[in-house]
Amino acid sequence: MGVSTTERIVIIRPEPRLGVPQRPLRRAQEGVVAGVCLGLAVRLGLRARTIQIFFVVASIAFGAGALLYAALWLLLVRSGETDSIVQRLTRRRAPANLVIIGLLAAMVLLVALHSLGAGWFGVTLVVAVTAIAGGALGVWGASHDERAHLRSVIEATPLSGALAVRGWRAVAWRVVPGIALLVVGMLISSHLGGLWSNVVPAFLGGAAVVGGVLLLLAPWWLQSALDLSKERRERVRIQERAAVAAHLHDSVLQTLTLIERVAEDPAQVRRIARTQERELRQWLYDPRAGAEMADSLAVALGGVVADVEADYQVRVELVVVGDAPMDDVAGALVSAAKEASVNAAKWSGADVVALFCEVDTTRISIFVRDAGRGFDLGAVPEDRHGIRSSICSRVESVGGTASVRSTPGEGTEVALSAERAGTKP
């Protein structure tokens, strides 16, 4: 008993990383600081901005936001890593780590107790200390990757960034006059008395404040604007690359896989390779493909080539000079040309069929030629279907002419010609 197996080719397309993780992973690469907010947002299906605002408000109002952030930083696993910072630190079992974590836990406990009513200490201070200690521990326990990310965050922040990149001296040149201007400006502004007598000092004060702010922030602002446009360009480039890769994957890679599978059948290989070659050429070189001339004569003839080559073992060499929109005349000529090409492919025995189309201001002419075995026109019965009805009558129905010339042993040429629509007087 033969078991019939159907072979199927499955090509797995590289998908972008999608989907929601089970745990609220910290998204440290994309996040602003440690990626806590972004991780929560993805997990909860909320917008990251909402969570960030919540944390900021909670920090200002009770200090709890900062505390919570630090705790989550330590407890949540960063995406791409397997352990949270706390897990890593406890696993190392260094006494210092355990002491620090213990202290941190104690402080959290104190805060919790205070909120239950046992308030005999300055809660704000403890919250602040705990949050800062937690943050410090986060930085200390962070992986190499995450530290690199944090460093880039610090460098992107106005003052700390300038310090990290350029060093004290360069920054002092900008910061000292900047702060001085700010202070002077504010002093002048704060001593304003009457309305009109102080116009000049008020103006000076305002100008000084603005100047100070500009001096402090301008380099950072310029830098980030520059980064932004660079990033945008990069993104466009990546998108283009992805489009090319997707196309090559869909077409060329697919075809190569097919060819490997039918390697024992030369005719199949040739047919597949030829089809792919034509598609790739069209994609690379033909400006008309997919453009507004999608229904033009040249494109329709390209379709004829594709159909004939797919069905028969021939190569069709298409040359088109000029182009015209598709209408009844062009349509009749194209279908007649297709019939002629199929005849040539079927009967001539030639490997190549030449299909030439020339469009000028008044006429469309198409020639289909093969250098095959040819035939004796006189020996073909009057009623033979192919040439009579499919070719001649189609062209004659739009007022055109069709003629066939053939010499046995030398080849056949079908000439089709018709006046373009709208050019008749």
Added chain:
Amino acid sequence: MSLPTVFLVDDHQLIRSGLKVELAGAVEVIGEADEVDAAVELIIERRPDVVLLDVHMPNGGGQRVLRESLEAGSTSKFLALSVSDAAEDVISIVRAGARGYVTKSVDRDQLIDAIHRVAGGDAVFSPRLAGFVLDAFARDDPAGLADLDPELDQLTAREREVLRHIARGYTYRDIARELGISVKTVESHVSSVLRKLQLANRHQLSNWASERRLS
């Protein structure tokens, strides 16, 4: 008549070895190169009759090989061989001085015929190149801006007829019989078209290919 000497320039090893196998016996392959600088140096040193030149190569491609060899006084004839169908590639390599253009899908006999023809000083047009040339010269110059030289910037009716037949897939021999002229006359018409293609300074021609791409 001794076999014409041929030099191969192509950056793909597979294509070069394939060509050598195909051409064995019909021409004498006296060297090959896979990059521009080596090609120029060897072409000048070995003086082949015909250089089979790949259009697309790194570092300037076939055009640079052509330009630098001709500048260095090479008298070899260049036949461009490419997989590209892009009009600007075809037109620009011919304008740079190639004596002909055939696609890599051409069969053995046609390629050998083309090499012999080029070696003998004639031009070789593929059907597609003929189509491009017809298209490029078909445009009128209604505003008269280009200051056309009728000698160079227009094709004669006969030249057009010859190009049309090439585009229709006719061989030179077929064309001669069809038009009732000698093969030599067909060859001289094609050479004349080649000369016009290389020398015409009409604005349309130099911009034609790129415009075609944009339109």
